[in-house]
Amino acid sequence: MEALDNCISLVYMMNSGTNGSHKLFWRNVRMECARLCSEAWKLSSWGLLAAMQSVSIYILFRLDEGETEHNDFDSLLINTVTIIAQHLTAKDIANNYSREQTWRAWLYEESRRRLAVIYRVVNMLVYFDPAAMCNLPSDLVLAPLPAKKELWEASDEQSWNLENKKDPAAGNAFGLARTGELVRLGSDRDGEELVHSAITSVSPLRTGASWEEWCSGMDGFGGLIMLAALLVEE
Numbered sequence: 001m002e003a004l005d006n007c008i009s010l011v012y013m014m015n016s017g018t019n020g021s022h023k024l025f026w027r028n029v030r031m032e033c034a035r036l037c038s039e040a041w042k043l044s045s046w047g048l049l050a051a052m053q054s055v056s057i058y059i060l061f062r063l064d065e066g067e068t069e070h071n072d073f074d075s076l077l078i079n080t081v082t083i084i085a086q087h088l089t090a091k092d093i094a095n096n097y098s099r100e101q102t103w104r105a106w107l108y109e110e111s112r113r114r115l116a117v118i119y120r121v122v123n124m125l126v127y128f129d130p131a132a133m134c135n136l137p138s139d140l141v142l143a144p145l146p147a148k149k150e151l152w153e154a155s156d157e158q159s160w161n162l163e164n165k166k167d168p169a170a171g172n173a174f175g176l177a178r179t180g181e182l183v184r185l186g187s188d189r190d191g192e193e194l195v196h197s198a199i200t201s202v203s204p205l206r207t208g209a210s211w212e213e214w215c216s217g218m219d220g221f222g223g224l225i226m227l228a229a230l231l232v233e234e
């Protein structure tokens with residue numbers, strides 16, 4: 001998880017308030033992005049995920065600051081996201097990634113879906129080139145949405161299994177529709193979520209869901225999704 005370790009160190013440096021820390025932060029971010037672009041091909045699935053997470057933090061810093069003389073390398077940030085995303089996709093295809101519901105497999109997928117939500121929300125705020133790589137159906141803005149807090153914060157596989165058994169509906173997949181409404185996603189015969197399937201005569205319709213029910217089990221991501229819904233409605 002070198003990319004995340006480096007990111008944490010850079011954020012600590014940025015927040016130190018010492019003279020020159022801001023300039024040094026962005027200089028190191030530029031170098032880190034260049035490194036990730038050149039080394040993405042040899043990272044594992046988890047390494048690529050960590051890289052995508054770290055770059056998302058750099059992008060959030062960039063959005064928060066606005067353009068300055070030190071952070072003016074948007075094309076490199078965007079290119080880094082694109083390259084890592086391409087390698088992530090290729091890695092999943094090459095490994096024929098299993099959908100077996102083990103805690104570790106679920107944790108990887110849930111980490112990805114939460115990260116995808118962040119990048120898609122960024123695309124709602126500014127034009128973000130890599131968003132074109134996402135093949136969501138036209139009726140959805142964000143999907144699938146993050147799972148409930150109890151599942152996400154489970155400390156081990158036993159705790160995760162207990163939460164799954166306690167609330168079988170906790171793993172249901174939801175999405176934010178372009179109307180600003182919360183919808184429950186359908187699934188095929190094998191139980192696979194039809195996130196990327198458009199509604200057709202053979203594909204089940206999205207069903208309405210309650211914001212109150214969904215938010216009651218969410219962590220801080222619930223607020224982000226509701227803010228995104230307000231943007232859609234406007």
